Amino acid sequence: MTARYSVGIDLGTTHCVLSYVDLDAGEDQVVLDVLAIPQLTGPGTIEDKAQLPSFTYLAHSAEIAEGATALPWTAKPEYLVGEIARNLGSKTPIRLVSSAKSWLCHAGVDCKQAILPAEAPEDVARISPFAATKAYLQHLRDAWNHRFPEHNLQDQDVTITVPASFDPAARELTVEAARSVGLVQAVLLEEPQAALYSWIENSEGDWRNHVQVGDVILVADIGGGTTDLSLIAVTEQDGNLQLTRVAVGDHILLGGDNMDLALAYTVKAKMEQESGKRLESWQLQALTHACREAKEKLFNQPELGSMPLVVASRGSSLIGGTLRTELTRDELNRILVEGFLPWVPIEERPVIRPRSGLRTAGLPYAQDAGITRHLAAFLSRQKEATGELSDHVLPEHASFLHPTAVLFNGGVLKAGLMAERLMQILNNWLQAEQAAPARLLQGADLDLAVARGAAYYGFVRKGKGVRIKGGTAAAYYVGIESSMPAVPGLPAEIEALCIAPFGMEEGSEQELPNDEFGLIIGEPVRFRFFGSKTRRDDAVGVRLDYWQDDELEELDEIEITLPEEGRHAGDIVPVHLSAAVTEVGTLELKAISKRDQQRWKIEFDVRAGEALKSS
Amino acid sequence: MNTYTIDLSLRPTTFDLWHVCLAGTAALLALVLIVVLVSVLLGMRRCKSAVPTVAPIAPQPEVKIVEKIVEVEKIVQAPAPEPVILKEATPDAALQLLSLLQKEARFIDFIKEDVSAFSDAEIGAAARVVHQGCSKAVSEHFTLAPVSNDPEGNRVTLNKGFDAASFRLTGNIVGEAPFTGTLVHKGWQVTDLRLPKLTEGHNAKIVAPAEVEL
Numbered sequence: 001m002t003a004r005y006s007v008g009i010d011l012g013t014t015h016c017v018l019s020y021v022d023l024d025a026g027e028d029q030v031v032l033d034v035l036a037i038p039q040l041t042g043p044g045t046i047e048d049k050a051q052l053p054s055f056t057y058l059a060h061s062a063e064i065a066e067g068a069t070a071l072p073w074t075a076k077p078e079y080l081v082g083e084i085a086r087n088l089g090s091k092t093p094i095r096l097v098s099s100a101k102s103w104l105c106h107a108g109v110d111c112k113q114a115i116l117p118a119e120a121p122e123d124v125a126r127i128s129p130f131a132a133t134k135a136y137l138q139h140l141r142d143a144w145n146h147r148f149p150e151h152n153l154q155d156q157d158v159t160i161t162v163p164a165s166f167d168p169a170a171r172e173l174t175v176e177a178a179r180s181v182g183l184v185q186a187v188l189l190e191e192p193q194a195a196l197y198s199w200i201e202n203s204e205g206d207w208r209n210h211v212q213v214g215d216v217i218l219v220a221d222i223g224g225g226t227t228d229l230s231l232i233a234v235t236e237q238d239g240n241l242q243l244t245r246v247a248v249g250d251h252i253l254l255g256g257d258n259m260d261l262a263l264a265y266t267v268k269a270k271m272e273q274e275s276g277k278r279l280e281s282w283q284l285q286a287l288t289h290a291c292r293e294a295k296e297k298l299f300n301q302p303e304l305g306s307m308p309l310v311v312a313s314r315g316s317s318l319i320g321g322t323l324r325t326e327l328t329r330d331e332l333n334r335i336l337v338e339g340f341l342p343w344v345p346i347e348e349r350p351v352i353r354p355r356s357g358l359r360t361a362g363l364p365y366a367q368d369a370g371i372t373r374h375l376a377a378f379l380s381r382q383k384e385a386t387g388e389l390s391d392h393v394l395p396e397h398a399s400f401l402h403p404t405a406v407l408f409n410g411g412v413l414k415a416g417l418m419a420e421r422l423m424q425i426l427n428n429w430l431q432a433e434q435a436a437p438a439r440l441l442q443g444a445d446l447d448l449a450v451a452r453g454a455a456y457y458g459f460v461r462k463g464k465g466v467r468i469k470g471g472t473a474a475a476y477y478v479g480i481e482s483s484m485p486a487v488p489g490l491p492a493e494i495e496a497l498c499i500a501p502f503g504m505e506e507g508s509e510q511e512l513p514n515d516e517f518g519l520i521i522g523e524p525v526r527f528r529f530f531g532s533k534t535r536r537d538d539a540v541g542v543r544l545d546y547w548q549d550d551e552l553e554e555l556d557e558i559e560i561t562l563p564e565e566g567r568h569a570g571d572i573v574p575v576h577l578s579a580a581v582t583e584v585g586t587l588e589l590k591a592i593s594k595r596d597q598q599r600w601k602i603e604f605d606v607r608a609g610e611a612l613k614s615s
Numbered sequence: 616m617n618t619y620t621i622d623l624s625l626r627p628t629t630f631d632l633w634h635v636c637l638a639g640t641a642a643l644l645a646l647v648l649i650v651v652l653v654s655v656l657l658g659m660r661r662c663k664s665a666v667p668t669v670a671p672i673a674p675q676p677e678v679k680i681v682e683k684i685v686e687v688e689k690i691v692q693a694p695a696p697e698p699v700i701l702k703e704a705t706p707d708a709a710l711q712l713l714s715l716l717q718k719e720a721r722f723i724d725f726i727k728e729d730v731s732a733f734s735d736a737e738i739g740a741a742a743r744v745v746h747q748g749c750s751k752a753v754s755e756h757f758t759l760a761p762v763s764n765d766p767e768g769n770r771v772t773l774n775k776g777f778d779a780a781s782f783r784l785t786g787n788i789v790g791e792a793p794f795t796g797t798l799v800h801k802g803w804q805v806t807d808l809r810l811p812k813l814t815e816g817h818n819a820k821i822v823a824p825a826e827v828e829l
Binding site: 038041042043044045046047048065066067068069070072091293308310312314316317318319320322324 | 721724725727728744745817
């Protein structure tokens, strides 16, 4: 059955959105729609909303009346997801699973182990980040199938977006979650690319007049939970404009939620000082909520000097127990603008404090809230990103890559003040190196762009529009012990062997026939695994014996176990490694036997063993 | 306090208002009874005569009877006015709205509280919660638009056949349409409604559950 719709799923850290294009609507016509997702908003009430909050609530059996969690397609869903989860979880945080997506990319944990909520007491039955991701996809699938019973989602072209900074293991997990709910055909797309696709689609063919050959577009995506940066170069081939994604940034856990929390803590301190009483945790929650609304008001109405904040009592007496304070424009500027977008020179780098030894198991949130510092570090690191493109010549004295255009995405940058400030700082850096100021690409829908772009991508994959080239955003290496004589007291030297070069295109494969490994049948063999987002010239088979600390990033170990099929346990089989990028967009590593060309898949997700080893 | 006792030996001495009413009612009932009886009788005759008209040979006198029947039909049709059906508002939607306003805006808490003991500043602080919440609840579930797009205070003209439900005339209503007057209030109409759906067995009467923190 051929697909009727191209469906884009934005599987966000805080919200999921599903957008779709009718492929039968006419030749080159793109009619994009966003699915209204039926979801529970409280026990017994169902509403249609464009966004599905990415939260799961693990309700106690006595908590909710029988039948009160029915959805149009099921009498009792396995997990409570969406608005109801966020609502119930705001009062009972120990049962709320949030940011499952960030856990997928968190090195050192097994994403299929039931570990969430991390702070839950013993008798709450936890679930894995993988199961939570699966639950959101399942809800979206069921909502779609309920709306389009004749065009099941399993039969449509589906694109799921992931952060550009997702490592191979996290990508693999996302695809696996999609497969497990029947979406075997789903492909992956990087979020900043999706945002750019949405901008292209939105311009209705006019985008060629807004960019020219030699442009480097910085896509800055500051969402609820994460900040994602990408660079896309505009090049020319046979007279046609082409787009090539040349660099992606690190996975930075920093976003709009941090900002609301920062405001709430500041206001809390002020209130406690005024009243001399400590605020309880539910009051802080209400304050965070009030701060978010006050922030939006202050950003949208520049004439307002301050916004009153009110925290109502929990009891039925509303007037007596209400606490009142206000958020001034000065505070907003000091905390959000100066705190998150500090005015820093391009040489500045994010501050990294050594983690304290007693850190509880949690997400590795960014330690430095200064988004501009992260941006400075990214642009400086990626100075060479356009080095191979003949149309892009960076001046000799340049200390960072000069973007010429900027595309914003994510809720935070909806605030004009924040967007302006970011542009000012960037242009200040450019001016210091006598470069022309970057211009802002207009007309993006910051909330829904990713889902819309993903739906449009299905259209592009049919050959009906410009496609962003890119391939893998990093080069990958396995660590092998070098054959140096051991020096007592020092760990064995390790060499990094390149197995997949930077920019490997989807559907291509690279073998490494000259480096052999002896694998023992039946015994798991592990390799240390590295990725580099800056080393662009390493070909397959290159061995590095020295590299700078920030060049190679260690990822989770990879593991291979050769099954015993027809062989004796303990035998040694010589193999070589091969890397392929699938059409779906995941990296696939294989071990190939020299003797009979038999292939075995190498697994990324070996965090289970890792966790056991360290515990 | 008045007490009424029934004494059958008493005879009325004067013809008072009650008796006039009683007599009138009796006469009216008698009249109704006669009309009903006559109509039933004539109806039965019509039924009987209807069968012969179908018969192939229709004698002359019977045609006259048919003419009479036409007259009777007029009598029967007269006392059958269309019953007026009033729309019954479903309680669930009303309860739902209350519940939404309470959840988002603490609406019931606010109006159920005795405001006389509090200062205006305190009431003002609480009113912000109510205002913010009501505005959120209403804008999330209803799309509102003004009925008239003219600015208030402008002169407007309503042509013949205007919708009297959308525009209410007040003041000096005389003459015929078109009417020209001042737009006092622009009116509101709901153009889209998105109320939550309820699961089977959901008790909408609980507009806010009691909360127990463990």
